[in-house]
Amino acid sequence: MAHWIALQPELADTQAGSAELTDPVQAVGWWALRYTPKVARCNQVLLLEVAASTRLWGGLPALLQHVLASNKPVALMNYSQAATSLIATARLLVASATPHQVALEVPADALPVHTLAAAQPHLDTFARLGLRTWGQLRALPRAGLSRRFGAGLLNALDQAYGAVPDIYPWLTLPEVFDVALELPSHVDSAPALLFAARRLLAQLKVWLQLRHLGVLGLELIWQMDERRHTAHQGALPLRTAQPTEDTAHLQRLLSEHLAHVSLPAPVHTLRLRTLETQAMGNQSASLVLDTHRAGDGLSQMLERLSARLGADRVLQLQPRMDHRPEQMQAWLSATQSVAGNAMNTRARSLGGRVLCSVSPALRPLPAGSSLTCAEHSAAQTPVGQKSLKNKRLPMDAPTPWAQGTAPTWLLAEPLRLAVVQQHPHYQGPLTLLAGPQRLEAGWWGGGDLALRDYFVARGSLAVLLWIYRERLAITAAAPSVGHWYLHGFFA
């Protein structure tokens, strides 16, 4: 014994602030799949065959309660129920025609003929014949009815009264979201596409929530006027670092990207499809109200900054195995750079091969190698624990990449310093305080050869500077000495 529920979303009602869905009926249909796998769509009406799942939901009244009270994509819906789909549809049409009356369970025989879809072409004839209800139609002789109005009407009547089974193509929730939206008018500017894209995103959100997915890649495709001799189609791929179902974030990203797009021809159709999705666990909300508003995630912030400023201007650090200061770190685009967790292992492999040494010829140093090692171990000591300062720590300090003798600011390009009377000058004469620290790196190719002696110098304004002197050629007899450069500030 089949039982049908007909649902019709009220389209006029859209919540303020939320974007309209592109296809509310379809969205409701996807949502209704949670109640029964047999959901069919007839124009603007959804038909649910619930006989098989009534017991699961605790009876028909409980099921109806669920359908009407739960959080659905469209706030208001008309509904009706009956033993066959056509009666349910007809009752729905009667109820929606008289909105302010109490929905009555109109008996099938009393339903007006215009509520039967198959009777639509013959309504004038019926009116002249004085046929108003299904009951009157059914009372006519079958052979004559079939001869005069065709077999289709007779078949529809049989279906309506349950003599012939209701068979529909059932709705399914698609694996890939791909929805096109024809724009009501041609759109010339890319940012204006956002209004239509909002509706597509609202539809996407319903799909994502029902499939419990988060989106990793999206593509917005627009079809342009074919009469112009330009490209007929444009696309904007969008990728996120973490699966998200937050369409507000996607919308912000889209608007940042669309701001950079220029359209060669007016757009008439917009299409949104998912490129990559990932299953997403739901986060449970806190019972206690948070005092501080929760912010966005890190990747969301980085994506938004990169979208507006450009990916090459939002950077994260990647340590490199090198001894040239400018090669020790690479600032990579934050949206592409790998997470820094791999860094520690890479930097650790650098251990024990620290090349920096202080030239003994220029300045005697008690323990040449202890400089770097002691500094590295110092990096280990937490702030404020002075007792460890003078302790000798083992040689294999685990962060040899860290360099305590280096300045906190580096100049992007070393600044050549003027030399007055063999002394380097930077806003006045410089006093060398410490050094030299000799660096010989890059001789293996793949970069510049760096032969430098680094010094810490004090400028006229008591700023500590990191300067180096280039050594051009290495001959033991006469080391020819090159220019002075400023390479960093101890800030």
Add this chain to the structure above:
Amino acid sequence: LYSILMCNGVLNEINAMSFSASFSANFAVNAPVLRAVSADSPAVSRTAHALDFGQDVWRADSLAANTQVGSVLATGHALLDAQLPGGGWPMGALCEILQTHSAQSEWRLLLPALVAAQQSAKPMALPGQRGLATANASAATVVLIGPPHVPFGPALAAQGLAVQRLVWVKAQTPAERLWATEQALRCEAVAAVLAWLPQAQSASLRRLHMAAQEHNKLLFVMRPAQAQRESSPAPLRLILLGAQAGGQADAPTEVQAADALHVQVLKRRGSPLTQSLVVQPQRHTHHGALDRVAA
């Protein structure tokens, strides 16, 4: 409220009792007395003194006490902590750091607090985020907006900063800098934001202050010393002065002298501090090694 009740002031008694409501968080000015209130008779004055207003009323002649848990973060410099309300950098407030072009020492001043902020950030176990994302989800990111030079990772790492949690935003125009700062403040994974805003209006700084307040972030804004004369909504303003170049001392002393921070507190919730503080960073900085070199 009290000012309305007892506003029949006698001028010479203004300094005798002065207090102000500390709940007007943005209302600290350079002057020690926010709202001078005095009473006609000494008796009323005594009564007002005797009243225990608790923590709700801040007497402007004393330092404001930020007693809420987590409302301050120790600067790592004991001398400076003693002079700041609550004993550290205020969380969820704009701290303005002015410095001359010649005395850029923001890292020395801020690094201990940044390291502490990173270490105190607890990893948030969000069930929705997995893998490497979970490691990054803890609120330990430090965002630099428009720094003047390239931050040098090895040196920062040597002082304990987790450099893989550093984000460098190369914002250029003032509008970009403000926008990026505000976006960074809104991110829950961010522990502190350091913004270099050479040109910023008081109104936009106020907006940043409100954003920091709303999301309870550490926000340091670096500005040139010329901005000293402009009004600012920041409850805490410091100026870093260049160290006076000493005589021709030997290298270690000189390095130490150059390493010292000369901080002047321009504005705080409390009486103004006239003399500048000489803060010696008690950390393992370059001078530790240089001491040994010189020895």
